[in-house]
Amino acid sequence: MKTSVLIIGGGATGTGLARDLALRGVQSILVEKGDLNAGASGANHGLLHSGGRYVASDPETAKECREEGEILKQVASNCIENTGGLFVAVAGDDEKYVADFPVLCSRCGIPAHELDPKEALELEPTLSRQVITAYAVEDAFIDPFKLSMENMDQALSLGGSLLCHTKVVGFECSNRRIQSVHLKNTRTGETIIVEAEQVVNATGAWAGEVAALAGISIDLLYSKGSLLITDSRIATRVVNRLRPSSDADILVPGGTVSLLGTTSIRIESLDDIRPTIAEMDHIIDQAAEVIPVLKDTRYIRAYSGVRPLVASQSAGDDRSVSRSFALLDHARDGLENFATITGGKLSTYRYMAEKTADLVCARMGVSKPCVTRTEPLPSSETSRWTEPGLAPKEWIKRGAPEDLILCECEMVPKSVIDRIVTSIRDQGDRADLRGIGLRSRIGKGTCQGAFCGIRITAHLYDKGDLQADEGLVGLRTFLNERWKGVRPILWDGSLIQEELQEAMHCGLFGLEL
Amino acid sequence: MSDVETGKFDVCIIGTGMAGMASALYAANRGLSTVQVGSAGEIMFASGLLDLLGVHPVEEKRAINRPWEGINELRKDMPNHPYARIKEQDIRAAFDEFLSFLQDASLPYQRRNERNCQVITSLGTLKTTYCVPKTMWNGVDALETKKPCLLVDIRGFKGFSAGQMAAALQDVWPDLRTARISFPETEHMSEVYAEQMARALDSPQNRAKLIEMLKPHVKDVQTVGMPTIFGVSRTHEVVSDLNKGLGVTVFEIPTLPPSVSGVRLKEAFEERIPDKGVRLLPREKVLKVHHGTDGYFTLGIGQETTDRTLKARGIILASGRFLGKGLQADREHIRETIFDLPVTQPPDRTQWHRKNFLDPSGHPINRAGLEIDDSFRPLDSSGRPAFKWLFAAGSILAHQDWMRMKCGSGLALATGFAAVQSFVRLFR
Numbered sequence: 001m002k003t004s005v006l007i008i009g010g011g012a013t014g015t016g017l018a019r020d021l022a023l024r025g026v027q028s029i030l031v032e033k034g035d036l037n038a039g040a041s042g043a044n045h046g047l048l049h050s051g052g053r054y055v056a057s058d059p060e061t062a063k064e065c066r067e068e069g070e071i072l073k074q075v076a077s078n079c080i081e082n083t084g085g086l087f088v089a090v091a092g093d094d095e096k097y098v099a100d101f102p103v104l105c106s107r108c109g110i111p112a113h114e115l116d117p118k119e120a121l122e123l124e125p126t127l128s129r130q131v132i133t134a135y136a137v138e139d140a141f142i143d144p145f146k147l148s149m150e151n152m153d154q155a156l157s158l159g160g161s162l163l164c165h166t167k168v169v170g171f172e173c174s175n176r177r178i179q180s181v182h183l184k185n186t187r188t189g190e191t192i193i194v195e196a197e198q199v200v201n202a203t204g205a206w207a208g209e210v211a212a213l214a215g216i217s218i219d220l221l222y223s224k225g226s227l228l229i230t231d232s233r234i235a236t237r238v239v240n241r242l243r244p245s246s247d248a249d250i251l252v253p254g255g256t257v258s259l260l261g262t263t264s265i266r267i268e269s270l271d272d273i274r275p276t277i278a279e280m281d282h283i284i285d286q287a288a289e290v291i292p293v294l295k296d297t298r299y300i301r302a303y304s305g306v307r308p309l310v311a312s313q314s315a316g317d318d319r320s321v322s323r324s325f326a327l328l329d330h331a332r333d334g335l336e337n338f339a340t341i342t343g344g345k346l347s348t349y350r351y352m353a354e355k356t357a358d359l360v361c362a363r364m365g366v367s368k369p370c371v372t373r374t375e376p377l378p379s380s381e382t383s384r385w386t387e388p389g390l391a392p393k394e395w396i397k398r399g400a401p402e403d404l405i406l407c408e409c410e411m412v413p414k415s416v417i418d419r420i421v422t423s424i425r426d427q428g429d430r431a432d433l434r435g436i437g438l439r440s441r442i443g444k445g446t447c448q449g450a451f452c453g454i455r456i457t458a459h460l461y462d463k464g465d466l467q468a469d470e471g472l473v474g475l476r477t478f479l480n481e482r483w484k485g486v487r488p489i490l491w492d493g494s495l496i497q498e499e500l501q502e503a504m505h506c507g508l509f510g511l512e513l
Numbered sequence: 514m515s516d517v518e519t520g521k522f523d524v525c526i527i528g529t530g531m532a533g534m535a536s537a538l539y540a541a542n543r544g545l546s547t548v549q550v551g552s553a554g555e556i557m558f559a560s561g562l563l564d565l566l567g568v569h570p571v572e573e574k575r576a577i578n579r580p581w582e583g584i585n586e587l588r589k590d591m592p593n594h595p596y597a598r599i600k601e602q603d604i605r606a607a608f609d610e611f612l613s614f615l616q617d618a619s620l621p622y623q624r625r626n627e628r629n630c631q632v633i634t635s636l637g638t639l640k641t642t643y644c645v646p647k648t649m650w651n652g653v654d655a656l657e658t659k660k661p662c663l664l665v666d667i668r669g670f671k672g673f674s675a676g677q678m679a680a681a682l683q684d685v686w687p688d689l690r691t692a693r694i695s696f697p698e699t700e701h702m703s704e705v706y707a708e709q710m711a712r713a714l715d716s717p718q719n720r721a722k723l724i725e726m727l728k729p730h731v732k733d734v735q736t737v738g739m740p741t742i743f744g745v746s747r748t749h750e751v752v753s754d755l756n757k758g759l760g761v762t763v764f765e766i767p768t769l770p771p772s773v774s775g776v777r778l779k780e781a782f783e784e785r786i787p788d789k790g791v792r793l794l795p796r797e798k799v800l801k802v803h804h805g806t807d808g809y810f811t812l813g814i815g816q817e818t819t820d821r822t823l824k825a826r827g828i829i830l831a832s833g834r835f836l837g838k839g840l841q842a843d844r845e846h847i848r849e850t851i852f853d854l855p856v857t858q859p860p861d862r863t864q865w866h867r868k869n870f871l872d873p874s875g876h877p878i879n880r881a882g883l884e885i886d887d888s889f890r891p892l893d894s895s896g897r898p899a900f901k902w903l904f905a906a907g908s909i910l911a912h913q914d915w916m917r918m919k920c921g922s923g924l925a926l927a928t929g930f931a932a933v934q935s936f937v938r939l940f941r
Contacts, residue, residue: 277863281844401703404671454636454672454769461677469681472637476871483870490866491842496835500558502879503836504770505871507916508560509636512871513574 003029003161005360006181006196008168008210009203010034011041012346015148016353016372017202018155018162023375024361024368028160029194030152031183033167035438037148039204041346042438043305045227045252045259046144047238048072048080049347050137052087052112055104056097057245061324062108065347069138072350076377079147083253085139085238086120087112090130090290093243098133101242105135112137124235126291139238141254144346145438149383156427157380164429166192171199171214177337178214187430198337198360205270205306207342216333218340221309222268226275227261228283228489231298231446234258234291241290248286251294255388260287260294267306274484275302298493300446301485310343325352329359337363382423385440391416406459407452409445416440417456421465431465433457433478449482450501476511521824522548522792524936525812527799527851528831528839530555531922532907534782535607536829536929538614541789543937548792548823550799550814555837556782559922560767561741561774563608563622565643566596567629567919572874576641580629580923593912595924598887599931604923607930612644618781619746621647631656635673635740635768637681641919646774648743648752652764655736661688663734664766665727668695669705672769673740692730697722710742711773714751724758731759741765741773745780799851802828804900826940827902829932830883830891831925832909839909840882847881852903855894857884857911875917882911888935889928902939904932 005021007014010032018030032038051065073080089098105112112135120134121127152162163183169191170182178199183192203210208218233253241249245264252259263279280302288295310326325344330336341356354370361368385391392411395403403413420439421431429435433453436442442456443449457471466474490498505511526537529551540547565580569587577583581601588597596604612622624630624644630653631639645653655662664675675691682689697719699705713719731737737755743765744751755763767774786793794814801813810828813819832839832851841850847858858881859865865878883891883905890898891905906928908915915921 284844402669404669404704406671451672451769457636458672458674458677461674461680464676466677467680468683469637471677472681475636480870487866487868487870491844491862495842496838499835500770502870502876502916503558507919507921508562508640508767508770509634509638510640510919511636511638512873512875512917513568513576513638 001029001192001194003027003194003196004364005198005200006031006194007200007202009201009206010036010148010152010162010164011039011202011204012037012144012148012349013204013341013344013352013356014202015151015155016349017200017341017356018160019151020353020357020370020372021360022155022158022160023371024357024366026361026364026366028155029163029196030155030160031163031166031168033165033186035164035435036152037145037438039206040305040307041144041148041204043227043303044144044225044346045250045261046141046254047250047252047347048140048142049345050085050139051108051110052105052135052137052139053240053245053250055108055110056100058324059104059108061345061348062110064324064351065345066108066110068348068351069140071373072142073140075372075375076142076147076150078379079143079150079377081141081255083139083141083237085137085240086115086124087135087137087240087242088120088127088131088290089133089242090128091132093132093241097244098242101135110137124237124239126234126293127239128290128292133242135242137240139240141238141252142346143254143386145386146383149386149439150377150380153380153383154378162427163192164427168210168213173214173335176334178335197364198339200356200360201338201340202342202356204342205308207308207340209270211330211340214335214338216330216335216338218328218342219311220342221266221311222270223307223309224265224267224273224304225262225307226279226283226302226304227259228280228299229301230258230260230294231300232257234293234297239291246286248283251287251291257300257388270306273304273306275304275488277488280488299489300494301448302488303485308342327352327355327359382420382439385412385416385420388441391441406455407442407445409447409452410441412440412442412452414459417442417459418463421460421463431460432474434481437478443478443482446497447501448486448497449478450497450504453478472511479505479511520822521809522546523825523940524827524829525550525810525823525825526829526831527551528833528837528907529795530831530833530837530907530925531559532831532833532925532929534778534786535611535926536831536906536933537786537791537793538789539607539610539930539933540829540936541786541791542610543933545937545940547790548794548825549786550794550797550812552796552798552838555833556779557771557775558836559775559778560770561646561772561778562632562640562642562767563644563922564919565629565923567641569918571914571917574873578629579627580643581627591912595885595910595913595928596920598885598889599927603930603934604927607926608644610930611926614785615781618785619749620777620781621749623647623650633678633682633686633738633766635678635766637678639685640767643923646748646765646777648741648748648765649767650764651736651762652738652766655762655764656686659686659688660735661690661733662686662736662738663690663692663731664738665692665694665730667705667710667740668693669699669703670696670707670710670740671704678766690734694726694730697726707740707742707768707773708745708776711745711776714742715744715747717754720751720754721758724755727759731761734761736762736764738764738766740768745773745777748777802851810902827904827936829929829936830903830905830909831907831929834882834908837908847878849883849909852899854883854891854899856881873917875914879914879916880912882909882913884911888939889932890935902936904936906932
């Protein structure tokens with residue numbers, strides 16, 4: 001296989017880069033070892049930062065967030081719910097930080113409008129009565145799955161290629177260049193060799209591991225962040241705690257739920273990333289100081305992502321390490337057609353892609369400039385089903401009653417599953433429950449896949465997409481995967497749900513045997 | 514003596530799941546004036562299969578073929594398991610009495626006395642159980658002899674794919690064929706439900722139509738498997754008409770809960786248990802309980818607020834686990850909801866569940882529950898019976914994992930039987 005640019009990593013940056021290049025007429029192949037957004041791009045708050053979070057610790061990132069927020073609200077509005085946000089401090093919070101906040105915001109050009117605590121309570125009645133200060137900022141919710149899929153879909157429509165479940169196993173280098181990249185399909189074991197003019201490593205936390213395959217060392221710190229999903233939407237706006245960055249500072253409303261987090265825990269290895277019970281309890285206790293109802297609300301799932309922080313060899317708190325990104329030109333390491341883009345934030349993904357594409361294009365002598373600043377991101381058929389409430393709305397509108405609802409919690413009908421299966425197949429891959437889950441709301445409701453997993457498996461067998469015991473193997477994998485996020489929040493209502501699920505999957509079906 | 518009019522009973526059974534229903538039956542059969550309270554519904558989630566002991570030890574995933582021998586091993590390996598406190602003859606008697614009640618309620622079951630049997634599930638897995646509704650028995654037989662078999666699924670009935678079962682079971686049962694039909698009179702409907710089809714088949718006209726639908730598909734097979742829909746109250750007639758009409762045997766395959774098997778059990782109980790003299794108060798909860806100086810428990814009963822007060826000499830607590838709301842958990846602790854009895858449990862939440870959902874050893878939280886003495890009386894924190902006349906039965910008991918061991922119904926029946934026996938011994 002030959003291509004102009006091989007992009008490694010199917011997160012926000014990799015897919016954004018594929019689109020940026022495609023719009024400049026540069027052909028690319030994107031290779032992803034799992035599925036799209038399998039890393040941190042799929043495990044974050046979905047927060048389009050106003051920048052306010054970073055005004056004290058990292059003004060550069062704060063400014064980037066502000067600029068990118070403004071751009072994305074224009075060009076990617078279909079992925080964004082412009083909720084607005086608040087920064088609030090409660091009695092006992094650091095008063096100096098509170099006092100400095102408006103000054104620091106204005107220095108970064110970030111609009112922050114002071115509210116009377118009473119006003120803030122009127123806007124967000126779930127806030128604690130202990131609120132002493134509040135500012136309104138321009139935060140928003142951005143659907144990271146939809147975003148990456150739309151970027152990818154446009155790249156594909158312009159001639160790009162995507163290889164999911166395909167992993168880089170080695171680089172062949174000579175004459176200061178990567179001559180070819182060896183890939184392996186993790187499902188079939190098939191090996192593929194790609195010759196690319198340029199190779200970009202956009203693998204986030206895995207950037208060090210991938211670069212190491214080419215003999216290059218990148219010093220990355222891994223910071224795990226865990227988050228919780230509530231079963232209903234708690235607030236209408238993003239609520240940030242007005243204090244120096246700490247745990248459980250941000251509650252983001254996303255569609256019908258809210259996302260609460262995070263923690264920041266230094267980890268040494270990327271194996272087996274999962275949220276822990278201690279993190280959950282800590283997040284809830286902290287966040288309840290600002291929004292007391294979070295103590296008693298029902299949570300449906302937790303998840304963890306890993307922030308790749310480019311080490312400045314500094315000791316101390318990971319939060320003080322810059323959240324800005326690193327574009328590493330490996331020419332200086334002896335490989336002239338290789339670069340790594342890592343670090344950064346979801347909010348600045350477009351800018352990261354632009355800078356990377358600029359570097360790659362300059363190397364290839366492509367002079368066409370970046371257009372993603374102004375060119376709207378088209379919505380695509382395959383990416384739209386991540387939006388909560390869309391599937392039922394369309395289902396009712398179509399009024400096709402033979403179109404059975406397979407996921408009853410999130411009302412996802414058969415036709416949507418069929419379309420997603422087809423689109424995955426069109427991208428040269430095979431649909432399984434995980435892949436369908438990534439592209440829709442299945443498994444995200446109260447039952448967490450207990451019922452819809454079974455119904456969709458049956459449907460895939462009926463369509464002839466599954467043979468022998470593949471469906472059972474896939475169901476076990478799917479359930480164990482969902483479990484990672486369910487296990488730490490099992491008490492009260494979620495525990496009841498879990499017991500029903502286990503009675504069914506183990507008691508009756510014997511899936512553990 | 515106790516008396517229904519004054520709301521004074523010998524025994525109050527709390528819970529309307531399998532253990533509560535069985536306990537009420539045993540109590541009534543022994544001439545006790547019995548009242549049963551429960552918020553209903555739980556038994557709807559029963560699979561309808563009566564497990565005795567299917568897997569032991571769970572860590573080894575060892576399937577048990579001879580359950581009575583398995584229970585004898587279990588007595589040694591797990592001396593705290595509730596089975597270890599009950600004589601084999603009593604467990605057998607519990608089954609006999611329960612099955613005879615179901616037989617009388619037109620819900621006949623079938624078993625091999627000494628051996629477990631296997632059924633295929635709607636997922637395409639094999640399930641080891643002890644006793645199955647008679648409507649499923651032909652399937653047990655057909656699986657054992659690998660008879661050429663047609664699996665039929667139904668248009669609009671979700672989560673039940675004949676193709677899936679045939680594919681997943683191809684190694685153990687090669688001669689499985691598949692067909693899809695529209696259930697009679699549902700051509701205009703998109704989705705069909707098991708209970709709706711089962712109720713339709715209680716009528717002979719619909720059975721005749723179903724037979725016509727099935728006939729063209731029944732070629733070169735000796736048996737036909739379908740989802741559990743062969744009637745709610747007239748299952749025997751449905752099976753016999755289908756057998757006759759098709760010229761081959763038919764059988765039911767267990768489906769996702771809440772299933773028709775659960776509905777049948779619920780209706781059989783709710784109809785027949787009052788005939789036994791049990792005062793059944795389904796859809797109600799015990800909101801308050803107090804043990805008075807007169808030696809009686811006073812129970813406040815209602816949905817949200819206390820609507821009535823009952824008195825009972827003894828109580829059998831069969832309120833179930835989390836789904837049944839006999840146990841409740843917050844972030845720190847698991848507690849028993851009615852008497853606040855001590856619950857044996859892992860030290861903290863980090864040890865409730867294992868890292869993998871499908872870990873064969875099972876989650877430690879599932880072995881949490883009430884400690885009891887040999888008379889099935891729950892213990893207080895000092896290790897003595899909490900009350901002289903309070904007994905406990907079913908899944909609320911500690912030291913068992915019915916979901917992994919496949920012993921749920923056996924546990925419900927045997928412990929209900931033992932609790933009632935102890936009560937009677939003390940009472941007389």
